[in-house]
Amino acid sequence: MIPPEPTGQPPTPASPGASARPPHGPRWMRVLLGVTAVSLLFGLWGAWQVFAPGAAHPQRQLAAQAAQIEDLQQQVATLTRSDQISRDANRELQGTLAERDEEIAALRADVAFYERFVGSTSQGRELSVHELRMQPRTDQGWHYTATLTQSLARDAASEGEMRLAIEGTRNGRLQTLAWSDLRQRADAPGVPYAFKYFQQVEGDIVLPPGFQPLRVTVRLAPKGRGAVVERAFSWADVTPRSAPEP
The missing domain is CATH 2.60.40.150 (C2 domain)
Structure with missing residues (x-):
């Protein structure tokens, strides 16, 4: 039996896409996971900015609280001064009333003194x-x-x-x-x-x-x-x- 004659062309290799994995698959997976993680972080940061806007500005909060404390201190000082003025005015009024009482008592004593010399009381x-x-x-x-x-x-x-x-x-x-x-x-x-x-x-x-x-x-x-x-x-x-x- 005579073998077949060669045709002169090399055999065609098998197609690589049929069973082989793509060459750089794990690297692309890591990149994809990194992008996803960054996206999640940005999403969380954005949500925190939305629901807790004051936390992003602690210095501004401290300044506002310091201003409020100063305002309250001024109110306390004003009320304290007003109370002291009222006390001083009341003390001065009491002293004036005491002086008037002494003057009235002195006048009554003078009247009693001169009544001894005139009228039926003498x-x-x-x-x-x-x-x-x-x-x-x-x-x-x-x-x-x-x-x-x-x-x-x-x-x-x-x-x-x-x-x-x-x-x-x-x-x-x-x-x-x-x-x-x-x-x-x-x-x-x-x-x-x-x-x-x-x-x-x-x-x-x-x-x-x-x-x-x-x-x-x-x-x-x-x-x-x-x-x-x-x-x-x-x-x-x-x-x-x-x-x-x-």
């Missing part, structure tokens, strides 16, 4: 102690001013001596200081007075350390047969409000 009133005032001089020293009056019904002048006595406490016990104690002399004479209508008698006394005065008694001893006149005053009524405690 009848039956002869020698009397109209007023007593005590002013601090030192820690224990005090200056007294007593206003003495008598009625117009009495034509003659009144003469005599005035003495003071002070009741109070010392070391928890009641104590009465006589005129000799206040003048620090056993034979201290009384303060002389002589007037027809009124007279102010002044002088100084000394209180012992630790003595707390409560009441002052003014004693008038007229010359001749006249009756002794006494009048007691509360220590708080005869001393100024701002006077220090003895």
Whole structure:
């Protein structure tokens, strides 16, 4: 049997697309995954920008909060100043009212003083102690001013001596200081007075350390047969409000 003669052409190779994989497949897969990941990241960033816009500007938020805090501090300062002004005005008003009360009391005292010389109120009133005032001089020293009056019904002048006595406490016990104690002399004479209508008698006394005065008694001893006149005053009524405690 005679073999077939060659045709002179090489055999045709098999088509590569039938069974072989494309040459660079894994690299393209990695590129595709990278693009997808980047897209997801951009998507998440965009969503965060949409739903949390303030987080992208922390400095702006801090500036806004600082401005709000400063505004609140200014409001607090304004309210505090307004409250202080109100307190000062109220304190000044209270002081003015107290001064007016003192002026009214002084005017009433003047009216009572002059009523002793005119009208029906002067009848039956002869020698009397109209007023007593005590002013601090030192820690224990005090200056007294007593206003003495008598009625117009009495034509003659009144003469005599005035003495003071002070009741109070010392070391928890009641104590009465006589005129000799206040003048620090056993034979201290009384303060002389002589007037027809009124007279102010002044002088100084000394209180012992630790003595707390409560009441002052003014004693008038007229010359001749006249009756002794006494009048007691509360220590708080005869001393100024701002006077220090003895």
